[in-house]
Amino acid sequence: KAGVTQTPRYLIKTRGQQVTLSCSPISGHRSVSWYQQTPGQGLQFLFEYFSETQRNKGNFPGRFSGRQFSNSRSEMNVSTLELGDSALYLCASSPEQYGYTFGSGTRLTVV
């Protein structure tokens, strides 16, 4: 059974640019969540999508957005990148009830 796939694994962007990260959940999982991990702030919840609808949102500025497609694949977008957006972005997929499987993450570096 394939796990959660995140692409790309590494990304370097320039301040002011925008970036799109992709997440393919485990087959059959309808919920996809995104988390940001930084040394200073730890693991922070960004948002969760379920059946193409955003069901929950963390405390991040509007520059951070996401979406989910009909096949449950999800993308997150960060516009107008700032140096502080450098982080490991983790995607997790879940079936209907309490199970969270994480991908290997996308390491974003903003220069």
Added chain:
Amino acid sequence: AQSVTQLGSHVSVSEGALVLLRCNYSSSVPPYLFWYVQYPNQGLQLLLKYTSAATLVKGINGFEAEFKKSETSFHLTKPSAHMSDAAEYFCAVSDQGLTGGGNKLTFGTGTQLKVEL
């Protein structure tokens, strides 16, 4: 709001010794609790989860955790540490089950486990 506190950002044990990583939670309703492990440059791997069934939960790689409501704790233990256990461990609480909560994990700050020969 739910929260998790992990006592000790760094824990060092000898190989073969008991591993004890502490986690205390705050929740106004029965929580769902999780332990994850993260190896360098990797994502999070689920070790075990508590979902209101048995209070003693057994996970992978010989780890287990006991849910103690009176102490609001969910400490992670392993009887005998192995070098391969060296990693960062995160305790997390989920608000799943709350009305409109959806799936959201709130993580502790993590505990770096070092295993020495």
